[in-house]
Amino acid sequence: MDILSNLALGFGVALSPYTLFLAVCGCFLGTIIGALPGLGPSNGVAILIPITFTLGLDATSALVLMTSVYYGAMYGGRISSILLNIPGDEPALMTTLDGYPMAKQGRAGDALVLSGVASFVGALLATIGLMLLAPSLARVAFLFGPAEYFALYLLAFCTLGGMASNNQAKAALAACMGLGIAMIGVDSSSGLPRLTGGSLHLFDGVDFLVAIVGLFAIAELFFFIESHGKGSSIGVALDKVRVPWKDIFDTKWTMLRSSGVGFVAGILPGAGASLGSFLAYMTEKSIAGPNGGFGTGVPKGVAAPEAGNNAAAGGALVPMLTLGVPGSGTTAVLLALLMTLNITPGPTLFTERPEVVWGLIASLLIANVVLLLMNVPMVKIFVKVLMVPAWILLPGVTMISFVGIFSLTGSYFDMLMMIGFGVLGYFLRKLDVPTVPVILGILLGGNMEDALRRAMILSDGDVTYLFSSPISIGLWVAAILGFVAPMFLRNVLKKPPAITD
Amino acid sequence: MKTKVKAFGLTAAFCLIGGAASAAECIAPANPGGGWDFTCRQIGKILYDIGAVDTPVQVTNMPGAGGGLAYTTVVNERNDEENLIIAASSATTTRLAQNAYAGMTADQVRFVGAIGADPGVIVVAADSPFQTLGDMVEAIKADPGSVAFAGGSAVGGFDHMKPLMILKEGGFTDITSIKYIGVDGGADAITQTVGGFTQAMTGDMSEVVSFLANGDIRVIAVLTEDRVPGFEDIPTAKEQGYDVVAVNWRGLYVPKGISDAHFEEWAGKLQQVADSEEWAQAMADNGLAPFTLVGGQFQSYVDGLVADINAMSKELGVIQ
Amino acid sequence: MASDRIFGLITLITAVAYIAAATQIQTNFFSGEFLPKLFPLLIGGVAAICSLSIIFRADPDPDWPGGPTWISMAIAVVVLAIYAVLLKPLGFIGPTIFAAGILSYQISFRPVASILSGFGLSLGLFVLFKYALGLGNIVAYRIPKEGQLWDALAILIPFVGGH
Numbered sequence: 001m002d003i004l005s006n007l008a009l010g011f012g013v014a015l016s017p018y019t020l021f022l023a024v025c026g027c028f029l030g031t032i033i034g035a036l037p038g039l040g041p042s043n044g045v046a047i048l049i050p051i052t053f054t055l056g057l058d059a060t061s062a063l064v065l066m067t068s069v070y071y072g073a074m075y076g077g078r079i080s081s082i083l084l085n086i087p088g089d090e091p092a093l094m095t096t097l098d099g100y101p102m103a104k105q106g107r108a109g110d111a112l113v114l115s116g117v118a119s120f121v122g123a124l125l126a127t128i129g130l131m132l133l134a135p136s137l138a139r140v141a142f143l144f145g146p147a148e149y150f151a152l153y154l155l156a157f158c159t160l161g162g163m164a165s166n167n168q169a170k171a172a173l174a175a176c177m178g179l180g181i182a183m184i185g186v187d188s189s190s191g192l193p194r195l196t197g198g199s200l201h202l203f204d205g206v207d208f209l210v211a212i213v214g215l216f217a218i219a220e221l222f223f224f225i226e227s228h229g230k231g232s233s234i235g236v237a238l239d240k241v242r243v244p245w246k247d248i249f250d251t252k253w254t255m256l257r258s259s260g261v262g263f264v265a266g267i268l269p270g271a272g273a274s275l276g277s278f279l280a281y282m283t284e285k286s287i288a289g290p291n292g293g294f295g296t297g298v299p300k301g302v303a304a305p306e307a308g309n310n311a312a313a314g315g316a317l318v319p320m321l322t323l324g325v326p327g328s329g330t331t332a333v334l335l336a337l338l339m340t341l342n343i344t345p346g347p348t349l350f351t352e353r354p355e356v357v358w359g360l361i362a363s364l365l366i367a368n369v370v371l372l373l374m375n376v377p378m379v380k381i382f383v384k385v386l387m388v389p390a391w392i393l394l395p396g397v398t399m400i401s402f403v404g405i406f407s408l409t410g411s412y413f414d415m416l417m418m419i420g421f422g423v424l425g426y427f428l429r430k431l432d433v434p435t436v437p438v439i440l441g442i443l444l445g446g447n448m449e450d451a452l453r454r455a456m457i458l459s460d461g462d463v464t465y466l467f468s469s470p471i472s473i474g475l476w477v478a479a480i481l482g483f484v485a486p487m488f489l490r491n492v493l494k495k496p497p498a499i500t501d
Numbered sequence: 502m503k504t505k506v507k508a509f510g511l512t513a514a515f516c517l518i519g520g521a522a523s524a525a526e527c528i529a530p531a532n533p534g535g536g537w538d539f540t541c542r543q544i545g546k547i548l549y550d551i552g553a554v555d556t557p558v559q560v561t562n563m564p565g566a567g568g569g570l571a572y573t574t575v576v577n578e579r580n581d582e583e584n585l586i587i588a589a590s591s592a593t594t595t596r597l598a599q600n601a602y603a604g605m606t607a608d609q610v611r612f613v614g615a616i617g618a619d620p621g622v623i624v625v626a627a628d629s630p631f632q633t634l635g636d637m638v639e640a641i642k643a644d645p646g647s648v649a650f651a652g653g654s655a656v657g658g659f660d661h662m663k664p665l666m667i668l669k670e671g672g673f674t675d676i677t678s679i680k681y682i683g684v685d686g687g688a689d690a691i692t693q694t695v696g697g698f699t700q701a702m703t704g705d706m707s708e709v710v711s712f713l714a715n716g717d718i719r720v721i722a723v724l725t726e727d728r729v730p731g732f733e734d735i736p737t738a739k740e741q742g743y744d745v746v747a748v749n750w751r752g753l754y755v756p757k758g759i760s761d762a763h764f765e766e767w768a769g770k771l772q773q774v775a776d777s778e779e780w781a782q783a784m785a786d787n788g789l790a791p792f793t794l795v796g797g798q799f800q801s802y803v804d805g806l807v808a809d810i811n812a813m814s815k816e817l818g819v820i821q
Numbered sequence: 822m823a824s825d826r827i828f829g830l831i832t833l834i835t836a837v838a839y840i841a842a843a844t845q846i847q848t849n850f851f852s853g854e855f856l857p858k859l860f861p862l863l864i865g866g867v868a869a870i871c872s873l874s875i876i877f878r879a880d881p882d883p884d885w886p887g888g889p890t891w892i893s894m895a896i897a898v899v900v901l902a903i904y905a906v907l908l909k910p911l912g913f914i915g916p917t918i919f920a921a922g923i924l925s926y927q928i929s930f931r932p933v934a935s936i937l938s939g940f941g942l943s944l945g946l947f948v949l950f951k952y953a954l955g956l957g958n959i960v961a962y963r964i965p966k967e968g969q970l971w972d973a974l975a976i977l978i979p980f981v982g983g984h
Contacts, residue, residue: 141692141696142692142695142696142697143696144696145693145696145697145698146682146698167875167878167880169871169872169874169875169878170871170875172867172871173832173868173871173872173875176836176864176865176867176868176871177868179860179864180839180861180864180865180868183860183861183864186569187846187857188567188655188656188683192846192847192848192849192857193847194846194847194857194861195839195842195843195846195861203570204570218901221897221924222894222897224928225890225893225894225897225927225928226886226890226893226894228928319692323688323691323692324688324708324711343786345711346688346710346711346712346714346715348711348714348715349711352714389929390928390929391925391926391928391929391931391934391935391938392925392938392941392942394924394925394928395920395921395922395924395925395928395938395939395942396921396942396946398901398920398921398924399917399920399921399942399943399946400946402901402904402905402908403913403946403950403959406908406909406959407950407959410909412905412906412908412909412973412976415904415905415908416902416905416906416976418905419898419901419902419905422898422901423898426894427828430824430883430885431824431825431828431880431883432880432883433828448860449860450684452859452860453856453859453860454682454684456856456859457649457680457681457682457853457856458649458680458682458698458699460646
């Protein structure tokens with residue numbers, strides 16, 4: 001078979017004792033980088049690219065090292081999500097929702113191992129999808145114009161309603177906050193500042209990392225000062241770390257479905273990994289229904305976003321390799337790496353440089369297997385974090401967050417803004433307003449607006465252009481259903497509480 | 502546990518390297534993956550490979566305001582660092598000429614040189630009715646709304662100006678009626694054009710090479726004086742009667758505050774890169790045309806370019 | 822109920838202010854008159870509707886902490902803000918001992934342990950960031966020039982500092 005021989009070619013290029021050694025080191029280093037709030041896969045790979053030249057690595061070894069650092073960082077991101085409720089980077093955002101409650105129940109080890117397995121499944125299926133379908137799937141990107149992308153983002157935000165525990169308006173308001181913040185900065189088409197209040201510091205907009213670290217890490221500190229650790233995961237008696245076979249078996253369909261959802265989201269260049277994990281989580285949540293217990297620490301709630309975001313990361317390689325369009329921040333870094341190695345991705349890459357493509361695919365598989373095998377021993381080390389006394393751990397995490405942001409921009413302004421987000425996060429969580437939509441709004445707001453504006457330019461301001469193709473109509477219908485269904489279902493399934501004053 | 506020990510060993514190795522690798526830094530004023538990033542990484546790699554620098558060049562990505570953030574940072578905060586180089590291209594001079602860097606001017610840094618150029622192109626989908634540049638210009642004259650362009654630069658940027666210059670040559674002046682959307686890079690612009698959402702793409706040769714081989718697109722004009730070697734079947738705009746030349750050079754600038762000796766040193770190193778075989782290969786792989794201009798000569802080229810684009814932008818109405 | 826109503830009112834006012842600000846967005850000839858304002862106006866409108874909905878369908882009040890906790894949290898905010906502005910002029914080690922130590926005390930109320938944790942975290946993290954991860958802009962310590970320290974702190978005082 002063609003694919004098998006291609007894969008053999010890839011492994012022939014990428015597999016050797018030396019590259020395996022590099023993969024192990026890369027996975028370990030990446031995990032640490034990913035687990036530190038504020039430092040994500042993109043920084044990790046970007047910092048390490050020059051090192052590959054110092055070590056004198058050839059192209060293949062560099063590729064293996066980088067992909068393992070990249071996957072390691074994706075893995076590390078969820079460690080802090082699960083243990084401390086602080087997403088290490090943006091694809092790990094959704095994992096906080098059920099991972100942290102699991103840690104509070106003493107099941108941190110289970111959650112970490114399960115998420116490792118789910119990531120492996122997602123990444124593996126996406127890699128298989130990439131191998132089988134990449135050349136034909138590349139055409140999918142041609143079907144998505146501005147109107148279709150706008151409808152896709154709308155779908156994401158309309159399904160947010162199901163996230164708040166009981167008040168849909170709060171989730172929608174949180175999304176608006178994020179979208180509103182995303183509008184701040186210099187407008188690319190006029191070159192004039194928008195909504196900055198004249199502050200030069202805001203010309204470049206608000207970095208989502210500042211928001212993510214503030215809303216989660218700093219807000220967590222305030223909760224700790226308030227409660228002195230009651231109800232947090234720190235110091236909870238931990239189960240022994242073992243492989244939770246039952247959870248893995250129970251979540252098999254969740255993993256498969258989420259991989260599919262994530263992969264499709266990944267293929268669309270405008271969507272990216274965070275949208276993949278988000279849509280996977282919401283899909284599973286709606287399949288499980290209100291009795292599924294999503295948000296209270298169920299294994300499916302951990303498996304879905306992890307399978308989803310890793311599958312999306314794999315899916316994002318399709319437009320990156322076949323069209324040269326990076327679908328997410330992390331594929332942009334891999335693209336940069338390929339270009340440094342004098343490889344320009346494009347429609348002919350698969351036929352002209354098969355050894356590169358299949359070498360990359362083989363390195364992804366190697367990194368995945370290494371991470372899976374390192375999973376259990378690493379989890380044993382990382383859950384120890386929760387045994388560190390809170391009065392060391394919390395200040396430590398806070399300081400790491402500051403340095404992460406400081407190394408990003410070197411500006412006191414971003415750190416002050418992060419504190420502001422921390423205070424905001426405290427009040428939002430107190431008032432039962434979900435903070436995840438704020439981050440999604442900041443992440444996707446710019447893209448969503450661009451899509452709308454491009455659609456308006458192309459159609460001369462004709463609003464009907466937004467739903468003029470079958471794809472966009474389908475997405476609009478799904479969006480409206482996604483928004484209306486939770487309200488309707490809630491009234492049917494649960495007696496509304498009497499409104500009293 | 503064994504893996505852990507090994508990994509710590511490597512971490513320690515990284516530490517040593519990390520400590521020493523503080524030599525030269527190249528700022529790519531954009532996210533990884535774009536032209537500036539390519540310039541930094543390629544030049545940085547070749548500088549190290551040919552031994553022009555002792556330690557690998559650290560590449561820093563500083564996206565923001567179309568390169569404006571990096572420019573402002575260099576001028577205001579890092580004006581005297583002799584180990585700093587910054588990737589630049591026609592986009593840098595275009596923005597400077599259009600006063601899009603918050604009041605910064607081209608004389609606040611020193612331009613070291615350019616070592617390659619990317620010819621401008623106008624591209625349509627393979628199934629497009631436009632066979633020549635003339636077909637397209639006539640269609641726009643008949644109904645300006647019927648042709649939308651996609652390009653990798655923002656509105657008013659270099660990619661946007663290419664079709665405007667051509668239309669002006671063709672005698673069409675109502676430029677506000679020309680539809681243009683700025684997307685995230687040339688590849689994205691091609692995707693939109695092949696998908697039929699826009700009717701033409703304006704960009705650089707390097708962005709279209711691999712799509713050309715695949716047969717998805719047709720290049721209806723290249724914006725150079727003569728046909729590009731290796732792409733002899735693509736007609737120039739000039740021979741189709743539209744005298745427009747627009748190439749996107751790739752090069753570097755350095756902070757203004759460094760000594761002449763350091764400036765000359767960077768110019769020399771850049772010349773070494775330009776002369777290297779690695780660079781020749783990188784250019785061939787990426788559809789760049791040779792274009793080497795280093796040192797004082799380049800500075801006067803840039804000054805001329807800024808003046809030209811400024812005049813042209815005013816004439817086209819891109820700036821007041 | 823009252824908490825949500827106050828929250829809804831604040832967000833409603835913010836949304837209206839946002840809409841007002843959006844109508845004032847500068848445009849030029851190339852961005853078009855209306856497009857840069859369109860999406861911000863839509864967001865502001867949706868946010869205002871959500872705020873109204875929260876006001877009229879308020880949830881029960883959360884358990885707010887008591888007075889001493891508010892003071893504790895206010896101290897934490899001030900300490901973090903001071904840390905943010907001093908990190909650059911004083912370098913990493915000094916401000917980190919100070920900030921980590923105080924935060925640690927706020928959680929444990931044990932002075933000796935807090936001081937030790939301040940020193941330990943500061944030095945430990947410095948080694949991690951500087952040598953293991955090679956972050957370039959982390960500096961061990963800086964001796965600030967005269968007036969620099971005041972300039973940095975003045976950023977935090979409204980109408981005095983700020984750039």
